[in-house]
Amino acid sequence: EVQLVESGGGLVQPGGSLRLSCAASGFSFTNYEMNWVRQAPGKGLEWVSYISSSDGTIDYADSVKGRFTISGDSAKNSLYLQMNSLRAEDTAVYYCARDSKLHYYDTTGQRWPHDVFDIWGQGTMVTVSS
């Protein structure tokens, strides 16, 4: 079964650090681009970070740039998010999500790849509070 399982969330004080893990099964995460998405309590979805194992591309939302680091371990088939200098506004459920390419065929028959977040973990809660 294709699935993602996050772990590592918890309660941390402002200024502290936490490392989230996302274990992939049923597929090799190095064959896909992977993302972290978070959702503050009662709020919407916010994309946090992205990694492409194929070309090494990494990107972050401005709100976490310089504080969070995304990485992966192919041997463990796992994705990580190192979170430093945590703030109250980082309190959220953190999801890892697989980024797949589904194809759209236009009226001429030309094929266009579209990125979708097709597999999501169950989420892990991070609470930043003193």
Place this chain on the structure above:
Amino acid sequence: DIQMTQSPSSLSASVGDRVTITCRASQTITNYLNWYQQKPGKAPKLLIYAASSLQSGVPSRFSGSGSGTDFTLTISSLQPEDFATYYCQQTFSTPRCFGQGTKLEIK
């Protein structure tokens, strides 16, 4: 960065109703637009990609349309399991941001 704006923010409807949710991008995204459904305490689920393509396994009462900057998600006949929050997402450029969500509630 591209901004995504959904309307309405919340919507009350009854089982069997036809419902439409709108998503507007701050600049053109051609058809690089996805729709997700999220139920309380659960991860989002992909419904529609490329603005109008139905993800495998999603009921045909869900449909999407639009291109450029304006998009719609339509549920043709609401079922009890459809009451949830819906998000649009643009994948035309990074960051691949989401709309703020539309909460669909039972009337």
